């Protein structure tokens with residue numbers, strides 16, 4: 134019989150102690166000791182396995198059994214539906230809409246495939262019912278239970294055999310084997326292990342909700358990321374209606390995909406054409422606004438980049454980036470300063486990707502640079518012009534991937550002029566309905582976009 138034992142292991146050096154201590158006696162780092170559960174296996178393990186190796190060509194890949202949630206934005210992020218027996222973690226800040234999404238998925242699965250089970254440890258069953266009726270998803274195959282003990286959850290899965298399980302949230306689930314409180318690293322890890330086993334042995338897909346912030350341990354440990362099959366982060370400004378679901382890990386699909394949703398009175402609505410929405414409120418004839426094209430997974434997403442450059446009243450000019458990498462902003466400012474000779478030293482610079490979206494791609498560099506110059510010189514960019522390209526440290530404009538896709542999306546939305554890297558120009562000879570301008574340097578892009586020598 135396996136005997137459970139608690140120990141404390143340093144996450145930096147692996148040193149083990151029986152009691153918790155603030156500072157690791159092994160390497161001296163602070164707050165690195167984390168409770169872990171070990172099982173000493175006293176008996177000899179079976180020497181013979183019953184597993185039979187199979188030729189890889191004959192292994193079933195499960196793709197034929199994927200379940201479609203009916204929410205196409207989510208299905209795409211998952212790589213084409215839910216794989217049976219997979220464990221999906223949906224992380225995000227509290228209040229972003231994880232429970233709403235999970236409930237919508239559970240209801241959809243119940244409607245198409247039969248019984249699904251929503252296990253909640255955060256809200257009561259009646260609160261969940263209220264939410265479901267608000268979403269208009271009261272369906273008799275959606276079952277709700279308030280349960281937080283992981284062994285009871287396994288028991289429920291066994292007796293009930295649902296097609297899909299939601300656990301809301303992993304921070305409330307606990308196992309009796311560990312004395313620490315629910316939500317601690319050891320509890321979360323151990324419980325996820327149990328849920329993983331449950332999902333695999335019963336072949337039931339399980340969606341785990343976790344209050345996990347993108348950059349760290351804040352509200353819950355990221356330790357379970359490596360255990361689960363897919364990690365989806367739900368992002369967006371809390372006071373903004375748009376939510377972006379991003380796959381950061383996916384064993385069954387690409388990790389670049391995003392799904393865009395809008396939080397409304399009746400829950401999350403899919404946004405089928407994000408570009409249109411992100412550009413909806415764009416002002417025209419105003420300086421500092423440029424439309425750039427980012428690529429999210431397989432989809433081009435057009436976003437308005439806004440820049441505001443104004444004289445600084447203090448010695449240290451302020452820089453702020455929202456939706457765009459802060460360091461990237463600093464880098465572009467340095468390139469403009471040194472290579473183009475535009476001085477921002479006495480100017481505050483604020484950059485914002487409108488609509489609450491986040492752009493990580495270098496292809497938005499050139500758009501950001503043009504927006505900054507446009508704001509500084511107070512010259513608006515024509516509202517039917519789109520700009521994209523990567524900016525290098527010598528002020529050169531570098532080619533990017535999938536230029537055609539981005540231009541096609543722009544043409545669909547009525548853009549007529551495209552300022553793109555010279556390296557991509559050759560691929561774009563066939564467009565007759567739009568003017569495509571290739572540029573080699575940032576300075577050239579300014580000339581073409583702003584019509585003056587900046």
Ligand code: TYD
Pocket residue numbers: 225226227228229230231232233234264267268396397398399400401
């Ligand atoms: P919730 O799913 O509870 O967030 P999480 O589980 O991530 O903590 O939803 C959070 C917010 O969404 C809440 O402030 C209310 C809002 N909301 C709507 O605007 N419309 C709706 O139909 C629902 C259900 C929630």
Ligand code: MG
Pocket residue numbers: 228231232233255301
């Ligand atoms: Mg919730």
